[in-house]
Every structure is written in C-alpha cells, then in structure tokens.
Amino acid sequence: MDNSGLAFEAAHILTKNDGVRAASRKIGEVKITDVRLSASAAKSIGRRAGRYITLHGDPHTEGMTALLRRAILQVIPPRGKILAAGLGNPDVTQDSLGAESVRRLAARKGCRYSLAAIETDVAAKTGIETARLVKAAARELKADCVMAIDALSCENPRYIGKTVQIGSAGLIPGSGVGAASGGLTEHEIGCPVVAVGVPAVSALSGISHSAADKEFLVSTANIDIIIGMWSEVIAAAIDSIVEN
Numbered sequence: 001m002d003n004s005g006l007a008f009e010a011a012h013i014l015t016k017n018d019g020v021r022a023a024s025r026k027i028g029e030v031k032i033t034d035v036r037l038s039a040s041a042a043k044s045i046g047r048r049a050g051r052y053i054t055l056h057g058d059p060h061t062e063g064m065t066a067l068l069r070r071a072i073l074q075v076i077p078p079r080g081k082i083l084a085a086g087l088g089n090p091d092v093t094q095d096s097l098g099a100e101s102v103r104r105l106a107a108r109k110g111c112r113y114s115l116a117a118i119e120t121d122v123a124a125k126t127g128i129e130t131a132r133l134v135k136a137a138a139r140e141l142k143a144d145c146v147m148a149i150d151a152l153s154c155e156n157p158r159y160i161g162k163t164v165q166i167g168s169a170g171l172i173p174g175s176g177v178g179a180a181s182g183g184l185t186e187h188e189i190g191c192p193v194v195a196v197g198v199p200a201v202s203a204l205s206g207i208s209h210s211a212a213d214k215e216f217l218v219s220t221a222n223i224d225i226i227i228g229m230w231s232e233v234i235a236a237a238i239d240s241i242v243e244n
Helices: 007-011 039-044 064-073 097-102 130-141 223-243
Strands: 020-027 030-037 050-056 080-087 113-121 145-154 163-167 193-203
Touching: 007 030, 007 050, 030 039, 030 064, 050 064, 064 163, 064 223, 080 097, 080 130, 080 223, 097 113, 097 145, 097 193, 097 223, 113 130, 113 223, 130 145, 145 223, 163 223, 193 223
Parallel strands: 080 113, 080 145, 145 193
Antiparallel strands: 020 030, 030 050, 050 163, 163 193
C-alpha cells in the first residue's frame, strides 16, 4: 500500500502560489480531479512532484474504464514497451489489487504498445525487495514505462473503493502500512513509472479524529468485491491501450 495516498486530499491546503495547479470537471457520473505538484509543493505536503489524476466514482460507473484509459494515456509515453507490475500481498484482500489486476492481463503486442506483466508479491515472502525485482524485470524487458498497480490508503474512509488515482511520480511500496522499501520512481527504475491505485484502507483516526488511532487501519466489509471490480476495470483499461 502506498502512503502517498490521494494527492488531492493533501493538496487542498495549498494554493496556486504554493506551486499547485488543480482542476476539476465532471463527465457523466465521474468527477475528475487533476492535480499537478511542483517540487516545493510536493515536499511541503509529503508527496512527490508530478501529476495526479483522480477519477471519483464506483468501478461499475458507466464510462469508468474509458475514462481511466484516457487518464493513463496522458501520463505514459506515446508508444513503447509497458511493464505492468502488480504490487502488494495477494493473500491480504485489502492489499491484493495489484495481483488481481495483472492476473487479468496477458503479454502481447499492439500497434503502439507492447505489454508484459509481473506479480511481485512482498519481500517478506519472496526475499527480494519489490523495487529491485521490478527494476530487474524492466531492465530485462527494456521497458519504456512501468505501470505499478497497488492499493492505496486514504485519510477519509468515504474514499475507500470510490476513487482511482493515476500518478506520474511513481510510489514507495509498503509505505502505507509502515513497511516502506525502495522507491519505484523513474530515477530508481530507469524509465517513467506510472502508479495506478485505489484506496482500500483508511486510518482509524479519520473516523475517531484521534491522533492515537492513526496506526490502526480500517476498511469496508465488502472490500473483496470492491477489489475484484476495480481489478477488472484497471485490466480492461490497460488492455484497451495495448489493443489500439
């Protein structure tokens, strides 16, 4: 899980003068929030500089797959080899988004893109740090872009399963549960890293409003269904990018 969470949750405290550019619009039932953070703005709120596009809506909302495809196309190279990396622990439902998504993908070539996919699991089980595993796979593939899919945390529990975020700044695997490892960034991996994530947990403090509860995570009773639906949407969006 990625401690960067949802960029718009933190960026709202900043202004354009602080180095933030933000815009929102609605297409059908989906609200789109596009946040761009400068290096100084990102540092002040504990995020990484880059662009964060968030789609607000349920996974079954009409047009969600097409809108996700469009958002991803705005932050990946215009063509080349894509390595889809499914991060997280597939044995923990709240952390299985990455694995569930890449299991629905198949390696193939399209007109502008070719696709390969890897399920990383977690270092505690594989003995290999996630970032090192992805870096090795990207180097072997000569990837032009890594698409890292992972579950996110959020501050407001109402966003659990209700948003999907696409970020151009990469991520740090495991940071959302206090087990951060090496970063998945362009600097570390050697090619652009796009992060695709859905919030699956929230700190209990978001409900209790007590700082003492920040270390406890909460989720929803139907998180297994939510993860399944979002993994289908994410996989379908990536498939449509490669096919065209």
